[in-house]
Amino acid sequence: MTRWWTTDETHDPARTSWVASAQGHADFPIQNLPYGVFSPAGCQPRIGVAIGDMILDLAACADEGLVAQDAALSHPTLNALMALPADTRRTLRRAISALLSDPAMQAAVEPHLHAARDCTMHLPARIGDYSDFYVGIHHANNIGRQFRPDNPLLPNYKYVPIGYHGRASSIRPSGEALVRPCGQRKAPDANIPVYGPTARLDYELELGVWIGPGNDLGTPIAIHDAADHIAGFCLLNDWSARDFQAWEYQPLGPFLAKNFHSTISPWIITAEALAPFRIAQPARPGDDPEPLPYLADADDQAHGALGLSLSVYLTSAAMRAEGMAPMRLSHGPASNMYWTVQQIVTHHASNGCNLMPGDLLGTGTISAPLREGFGSLMELSAGGREPLSLPTGETRAFLADGDEVTLRAVARADGFMPIGFGECRAQILPARE
């Protein structure tokens, strides 16, 4: 079994594609090769691979025998492909990389390329269950301080990768607008709550983790095997209504504050593609407890974190009207996670809970220690008390109608070609009457 930090010829920074736009592409050079589900104009959804500004119709390639694994490739979702063992997925990646780099294949493959700008992206999988975690320790500290000033980080935080179940049905691909939700909120000085549009709409910067092969109900996943159950990654904006959240979240956790819409980037950045970007898990401070044995693994500690740069951009309707560039709200590394994604997977299945191919796990908001890396407005605006100024002179404590939020991620490592996640973007529509 090839471990997750193993690189091969598909990661060679010198490899180029005969697809011209792939060279130096910020997101999708030939070293990336993410999977997605797309529709060419007027056509049915099918499985594709992003390459530069183009999308390769992988289903068509399988039909013509250009790649194997045609059964998994003939579906309008990636669930069957994700269910393949990691080694089989790696073989497919090598075949696709060869197709797109070998000039001799250009004539056969080129008819199956579509310009990405003419295609519609769909959710990459039928998401059976979606769980969200809380492993961004600086976010947990920042938010905890606002909800529980005297007790920001609860005693379980450094033992339990805290998580909860979220809503699968309201996850939408990048580009689909969300409606400002209505709900119950109670002002601190009010006697009773009111029902109406949220006044504290926020984004949350998260990574999404796509489950590959699952586990049987009742059978945990050992930490050393956890990476083999991860198919890939995406960006996840866990839109949140902070006023609903404060009123509803006790004792059973967030519910309507979070489940009205979640936006994901539509391309699955595979675990294989990210092999060169595995880094050591940051050392725990000396007085932090060791993980319990079921969560402890030397390989995971040495290679289990991801060398990713994350950033968040905002445009308001006024900024767009004036042709202004998006304003970067924050940027920081993905290493500010107290638990690795492998530890999340192992913990989730540690009671025998069965994970299924195409399930989605969110990391929780990833914030850096300092303000420039805070992953939500709740943190950037200090709970709304310190609004941000936009280039138009507008201010934002929380999001306004017409605002558009875009998340981005880039993986970088010395000696390798950087690869990006593509954008995770959505605009806010006014609440319904």
Next chain:
Amino acid sequence: MTRWWTTDETHDPARTSWVASAQGHADFPIQNLPYGVFSPAGCQPRIGVAIGDMILDLAACADEGLVAQDAALSHPTLNALMALPADTRRTLRRAISALLSDPAMQAAVEPHLHAARDCTMHLPARIGDYSDFYVGIHHANNIGRQFRPDNPLLPNYKYVPIGYHGRASSIRPSGEALVRPCGQRKAPDANIPVYGPTARLDYELELGVWIGPGNDLGTPIAIHDAADHIAGFCLLNDWSARDFQAWEYQPLGPFLAKNFHSTISPWIITAEALAPFRIAQPARPGDDPEPLPYLADADDQAHGALGLSLSVYLTSAAMRAEGMAPMRLSHGPASNMYWTVQQIVTHHASNGCNLMPGDLLGTGTISAPLREGFGSLMELSAGGREPLSLPTGETRAFLADGDEVTLRAVARADGFMPIGFGECRAQILPARE
């Protein structure tokens, strides 16, 4: 539109079936006609209707033109049938009732009957999302007192139908054993947690609510329309590891304490079948607040609750070895719910969250005010301090390996034939090594 408390000839207590075992059947007389998915021995799953000790192959009846709606009936799940408008489902019910009551139809229909004891029951639907609520106010009080002695019922309880997302993948039909889960627990006097089998395994007596037609993302469901989005009901045992729950549940709610296995009764008792058993919502105490307007509806108040008797039975391995009858642990009415199921549905969609046909909502544990009606061992044993005695002389503070728990429900109303839910039963296997 026929409202949900409207009865018709299918509810006539004088109607009888030519299926002999249906007469006086405790669960499935001809007045019930629940839908399920079953396999006759050695055959593929298909849609059926329970009648007495038999199951009618509805897919085969549709194939032969004995009933209409064949497209929805040809699937191995009930999702498409549940998506039909309530009036269409009612028309189908009348057709099935006619088939099974009219002696002239016996010759044509009888070949499509299978003895239930020879069939395997499956989950009735592909459950997209599962949400669990907390509307049993006596349970909320009892449990709240154990977790937060000074603050059992939080200030939001009488305004917000409190709920959270649960795990869909680990829901299993009645009869499938569960494995005692492992997880983190920390004794109150311990410094650090340990990982191992739960020492406080419990059941929870709940009703499950099956969603029928869904709503579009961003579009709430008005309280007056909520009943039209409910396809039916089942029993739900929300198995819980109380020691995991106490350690993990703050701040984001229960997760691994609940998601290792949930058992449901496999028959969908339709909203149509329950029309005669609709009762008024119990009056709120005078000092309780009125529901906010989006949750208030006079029809719902007058007809929105269910006249059901619920009960829980236990057998230990020793009891079964000695041929003892199951011990009834508790019994009580389903009316001890602070919110109606319609209020749950409307609240869930009040932020625009999209419910889908085949989604499952749990009510939360339904306890009566007094001990004889407590819906979990956590309540019956006062948090483990007052173990119960079994007829063998064994005691139980929490569940032991080999224990089998069965939930039952019967709907009764003057002038109508009682109908039952069938059993919701599962046995506990030891933790894995």
